[in-house]
Amino acid sequence: MAEVPVIQILEKEKFFTQHIVPLPHAVPYPPLTAPSSLRLRTKVMCLTTNNVSYARLGFLFGWWDVHPLPPSTPAQYNDPAKYGRTNCWGFAEVLESTVASVPKGAYLWGYLPLGTLAQDVTVEEGAIPGQIFVTNDYRKGVMAIYNRYFVHPASLKDEIEKKADGLAYDAIVRVMFETSYLLNRYVFASDPKETVYPGMDPKAQWSPAQADITGATVIFLAPGSKAALAFAYELRNARGGTQVKKIVGATSESSRNFVEGTESYDDVILTSESSASVLSKLQVGAKDKVVLVDFGGCAGVGAKWAAEFKRTHNNFLMIGVGSEISESSQEDALKALTAKGSSAIGINANDMRIRAMEKVGEKKYFDNLAAAWDSFKKVGIKGLKITWGDNMEDVKKGWDKLCRGEATPEEGLVYRL
Incomplete structure (x- = not known):
């Protein structure tokens, strides 16, 4: 039996108020046949103050539009003027692919929705190998940083299963x-x-x-x-x-x-x-x-x-x-x-x-950034305590904790879905 996907939906004007909504009618998913397309499912995600900022200023920077309410949203939440989905950073699993350079089973690091619902996106290759851009029409007004994704091999699954600290840092701190x-x-x-x-x-x-x-x-x-x-x-x-x-x-x-x-x-x-x-x-x-x-x-x-x-x-x-x-x-x-x-x-x-990138060139910029990030990860943040959750109920608790001001700076909230 197919997993029933679950998503978080927020009230746009009262975004501390969340609804964890199952979507039984979203499955089974149809075959993915469109060219240059990926079917993605959020696998590792974080909760930080950034998530709240995306909700608070989503109306101004188009962040509510990055991951729209899906067609299977129940009627009581299916009003995009009142409800929306906020975003997080982390890793998505590639469930299906029609892109030769991004095989099924690979992972993408980037800007993701909160939930276990798969999403289909159209992509194009970036100028740098291992990078792709989402090109769907509804995302063309979004800043480029949110449409750029970094491809990781299927072997990342082992790190995800282990809940590795380095993976948590990628989700929580990298951006x-x-x-x-x-x-x-x-x-x-x-x-x-x-x-x-x-x-x-x-x-x-x-x-x-x-x-x-x-x-x-x-x-x-x-x-x-x-x-x-x-x-x-x-x-x-x-x-x-x-x-x-x-x-x-x-x-x-x-x-x-x-x-x-x-x-x-x-x-x-x-x-x-x-x-x-x-x-x-x-x-x-x-x-x-x-x-x-x-x-x-x-x-x-x-x-x-x-x-x-x-x-x-x-x-x-x-x-x-x-x-x-x-x-x-x-x-x-x-x-x-x-x-x-x-x-x-x-x-x-x-x-x-x-x-x-205009100053030093795209490749040099990302090469230097990757080296600097690797150096920082080796040192880490002294006293940072990484806490892993395992499902959307844990995400719900984390969001409430964040919004109530109960999350302390030494906590790193990360979730494997």
Whole structure:
């Protein structure tokens, strides 16, 4: 008897509210006969703050459209204006294939739906062997980073069965590492010729003075986040001859022990402190450069500190990477983005990647990224505890935990479906 697929469906305006929905009428699947097509099923996936961001800002960036509600969705949930599916990073198993280079039994790493329902996609080969792009019409308006998939051999099944830590890192941290890699290697590039602007505006300029963080004090908000820890690693290990002065984690009291235990920061301070006491404690002079990087700290802290730093330091820069988990309306989400944009330069991984590839070439970019990722995985994140779940009920519990704010920074939530 065929497995009854199960998917997660969210309420778009109340995306903390989820429904785990079986789809008995979706099976059996018909034969896959269309050319250049793959039938994929999510096999390994993660839950992080990214998942919530995809739901919160899905209306703005088209993320609700990446994996639409399937035709077999029950009537009570089959209103795309009200309901939708959010996305995750991980591995999908190739159940069927009409693509010679991607055989049945292979795996793809990339942007996946939450659930066990198979999906059929049309693909084309990328310029780099082992990479493919999804080309379905409904995904043509989606940023390229979400349509690019990386092919892995069928032998990956052994690692999946073992629930290998390296596989969990690929699901949980890999895309966040790339964001931090781009920040270090290209936004704050040691080689000025490779510098790129971090945001979405194609006309915006990124000056050499902004890009130069030599001797800067770099302060992280939400320093326990995976992206923050990856950026701290990059700053410490991949700066060439241009080193920052100090890497500082600004955290809440509840996360302090984990952040200190990672040994990723030169100093760990509390977000409850005033900006004046922070800079005094860190021995930051009035002419020294200060870079504040917000990976999703408590609401209001970044804006408050930025305003205070600006008054005392002319050489100040704020970068916005993430945001605090919150169930905000579309209107409130837009207001928050606008408010943050007034003090922080927001980044976009898709645009950074495209500009970086234009600088060094596509092959060199991915070769260098793969080498850097392998180096990071060998070291790992000290204190990170990987927790595996095994089914959509476990995913449901993980989503609720994330939305209630009960997931701690030292947890890595990954699932084998």
